[in-house]
Amino acid sequence: MATLLRKLCESASLKRSGSNSNRNPSSEPAATSLGAFDPLPPDILMKIVRLLGPKHTAKLGLVSKSWRSLVSDNALWAHFLQAHHSHSALFAETALSSGYPLPHVPRVSFQHVYALRERLPPSVVIDGGSGYCKFGWTKNASPSGRFATFLEFGNVETPMYSRLRHFFATIYNRMKVKPTSQPVVVSIPICHYDDTESAKASRQQLKEAIYASLFDMNVPAVCALNQGTLALYAAKQTSGIAVNIGFQVTSIVPILNGKVMRKVGVEVVGLGALKLTGFLREQMQQNNISFESLYTVRTLKEKLCYVAIDYEAELLKDTQASFEAVEGLFTLSKERFQTGEILFQPRLAGVRAMGLQQAIALCMDHCYSAELSGNNNWFKTIVLSGGTACLRGLAERLEKELHSLLPPYMSNGIRVVPPPFGVDTAWFGGKIIGSLSTFPGPWCTTKKQFRQKSKLNRIW
DSSP, X not given: OXXXXXXXXXXXXXXXXXXXXXXXXXXXXXXXXXXXXXXXXXXXXXXXXXXXXXHHHHHHTTTOHHHHHHHTOHHXXXXXXXXXXXXXXXHIIIIITTOSSOOOOOOOOHHHHHHHHHHOOOOEEEXXXXXXXXXXETTSSSOSEXXXXXXXXXXXXXXXXXXXXXXXXXXXXXXXXXXXXXXXXXXXXXXXXXXXXXXXXXXXXXXXXXXXXXXXXXOSEEEEEEHHHHHHHHTTOSSEEEEEEOSSOEEEEEEETTEEOTTTOOEEESOOHHHHHXXXXXXXXXXXXXXXXXXXXXXXXXXXXXXXXXXXXXXXXXXXXXXXXXXXXXXXXXXXXXXXXXXXXXXXXXXXXXXXXXXXXXXXXXXXXXXXXXXXXXXXXXXXXXXXXXXXXXXXXXXXXXXXXXXXXXXXXXXXXXXXXXXXXXXXXXXXXXXXXXXXXXXXXXXXXXHHHHHHHHHO
């Protein structure tokens, strides 16, 4: 690449010097010149420049105005962003860079964005989770560690602030980094689903406890977003319905332009990963399949279970399959799809609740009736998240059920998106925010801003 760059520079320099020796001093400068590369078609030139890579391309822009004009092309730097900054770089910069709320973003120079991203220090991303926490750096390809979520961390009788302080201190110790060095993105579980005054107060107290504990550790800036919103961002969406199958419950969250529409209605189904694991355990016990630990049952659920597209038809099939777990070889049959079926038929597990498809349909009906946007299709993208949401066949079954439950004017265009990054989907949504060229910027709250806001709240 260095040889190619040198030839490009020499060619342009020679052409420029040759033109200067032959022309009249009073004449106008020659039109755009790329030296010996002038005869090449633009698409071939772009392929050559792409091969050079971003650093050599930036150097080439210093050779002459002609080369600078060519290599500043937005599409070229969009290509470099996609190639060198993975995880939805273009979506982040075009849809999220201005922060919350999400206004119309003007056209940006991707060359400038690329330069800012190269100088951006890594940020810490912590997904609080509902079953377990994931944490790591924005520069890493995946979370670097996992342990108990902050809702279950430490002694539950300890005040929330103290638990959170211990929780975040443990993460920073494991990452071997000082809290004062980088901003942090924190995902907050969807909790307190109704919109009563007491629920609002509880949500606010949790968020303030997160901010207070981090700022008391001298973290420079904090960005706290709910898991549903981050899952939506991970799927390159700013509006839609986030369906998070958590540890104990499943939440169906309508989100418009990055904001949770609580007044439209957040639906909750009292089924989560714990109930599915417990149901599979009962089925195995009834069929005399012995095991020693619940971890084995959970592993079998992840490796062998799936969701049937047609439950009644699946009952007539031979669905036997085996998996070698730590305790030995396990063979499951109908348990494989009966476990996931309780999401759609909770009565199979003795649970009195709506099926997942009914709760989503109800949420979509509320979204349609609310008429919140000129585009009445904003809620037709449904993004799944959570470990149980990774069950094979779940997205396809949901689409089928929703088409049968909803009228055509609501069901046409429905798209159910499986977890874009598996169990780590919310963490990757935080990674997208933390790797923005404008981060921390408008997404974050600083310690000074938090103290001023708290002071104003006390005054009023």
